[in-house]
Amino acid sequence: MRKKMVAGNWKMNMTPSGAVKLAEELKPMVKNDDVDVVFCVPAIDIVPVVNEVKDTNIKVGAENMFYEEKGAYTGELSPEMLVDAGVSYVIIGHSERRQYFHETDEIINKKMRKAIEHKLLPILCCGESLEQRESGVTLEFIKKQIVNAFKYIPPEKVINCIIAYEPIWAIGTGRVATAEQAQEVCAAIRTNIRDIYGAVVAERIRILYGGSVNAGNANHIFSMPDIDGGLVGGASLKPEFAKIVHYDK
Numbered sequence: 001m002r003k004k005m006v007a008g009n010w011k012m013n014m015t016p017s018g019a020v021k022l023a024e025e026l027k028p029m030v031k032n033d034d035v036d037v038v039f040c041v042p043a044i045d046i047v048p049v050v051n052e053v054k055d056t057n058i059k060v061g062a063e064n065m066f067y068e069e070k071g072a073y074t075g076e077l078s079p080e081m082l083v084d085a086g087v088s089y090v091i092i093g094h095s096e097r098r099q100y101f102h103e104t105d106e107i108i109n110k111k112m113r114k115a116i117e118h119k120l121l122p123i124l125c126c127g128e129s130l131e132q133r134e135s136g137v138t139l140e141f142i143k144k145q146i147v148n149a150f151k152y153i154p155p156e157k158v159i160n161c162i163i164a165y166e167p168i169w170a171i172g173t174g175r176v177a178t179a180e181q182a183q184e185v186c187a188a189i190r191t192n193i194r195d196i197y198g199a200v201v202a203e204r205i206r207i208l209y210g211g212s213v214n215a216g217n218a219n220h221i222f223s224m225p226d227i228d229g230g231l232v233g234g235a236s237l238k239p240e241f242a243k244i245v246h247y248d249k
């Protein structure tokens, strides 16, 4: 039985003081032993948020990291810095980073390998554009993203990674994929994982859905057999996030 996960992706929102306030407000509301709760926060908010949520059930994630150990990479953060700051998870390959920062599958694979080397748990994002969905290439495109992201990573490491299926057309648009559409793709991702890494890894790896998840649709989406929770953008910045964490109440 896979434990559910609800991860908030705060994106480029929240100043350090605002982040502390939000974390303080949410922390008593998101206690749920049946769900892993993660706040993925902007780099500058990591240290204050880690501080604010220590001794709670909340883990902190980064929204990005670089794939080199250290050196002359102005503006970047290394995995060692994240680990030392108290980060447990890192989002890798979000569609916004693929789109605005030109992250390729090759870059994403390097980041995946480096995160795992440092025992950070990657939340790998994949998802198709509206054009791809309409031309019927969704499953094929996502398979390629998955295969490329996990290249050279052994099954015993893949098993602990998280995959987030986020159709680009459903992100921040209010246009949510139906639970059945999300299930279809998440099931296909699990089949891809089974074909490459075997049944044990496929049964254990967690696959989240992301894209306009809110308090009203979380229960239906998370009840799908291959969907193990959500990666939540907009609604993670509000008390509504706690309702998503308690989706089955």
Ligand SMILES: O=C[C@H](O)COP(=O)(O)O
Pocket: 009, 094, 166, 170, 171, 172, 173, 174, 210, 211, 212, 213, 231, 232, 233, 234, 235
């Ligand atoms: O990482 C989160 C996703 O991009 C979803 O964002 P959203 O919930 O605002 O649609």
